Amino acid sequence: MKRTLSQADWQALLDWYQTLTPDTLPDIGRFYTDAARFKDPFNDARGLANIQAVFRHMFKTLDQPRFTVIHALRDGDQAFITWDFDFIYAGRKLGIHGGSHLQFDADGKITLHRDYWDAAEELFEKIPLLGLPVAWLRKKLKAA
Template sequence: MEPQPEAFQRLALFVEFYNQLNFSNLATLRDLYADNVEFIDPVHQISGLVALEQYFSHAYQNLQQCEFDMGAHGVGPHWGFVSWQMRFRHSAIGAGELIVVDGTTELTYNSEGKIVRHRDYYDLTQMVYQHLPVIGWLTGKVRSRMAEA
């Protein structure tokens, strides 16, 4: 079955939604996600919209900037996949310097078009660890050793 143009539009709107999301408009998560959403990333596994809103409230509290560029993507009637590049600044990571992270998201939609499963894949070292003084030095050493092997 060939994906409908609405499926592509839904994925582009997802990226646009995240480019507009900030601490003051977190209530708009209800427009995108179903009450029973499951959200998974390399650090968290969150069940339910209320828990997801709490997670984003904490995550976006000190976020200074966050932008996504949409990369390769694919869609089906009830699913979507998008690769992305996120550029962000957060006061608690890397002293507020610009951080660039590459990742992908898998989405599953219910019959009403709301997201019931959101799974992110990204390199936690690229996002956080390399920007912490001691851990960043250690991960750099490990990467160097592995490159020599």
């Protein structure tokens, strides 16, 4: 029998994102279909194993990564979440503000997870040697 995403399952998903660790990553199959797609400015992963690999890479390369959900909106088989992602990289505390568009199948599992965030402002400008040229370019392209 097909079902839609219940309020309890929706809250469980939001809680899972906010408490995600290498130990809870295997629970991803509870929320994503086997053929789900995850896309962000750096990755385009298809299939549960490849999406897990993206998250494993995150845990391998970043210290103390943590998502905090700011707003969560759901309408039928679509949802949008705004979030803050805080982490430590090379001893520096950094953060990214972004959003995720989610699409669900008839069983309430994610078929598409698309992250939107400004890689130039949120990341590249904070990297030594790269930050100044990116900031200069953003200033040049900015409307008066």
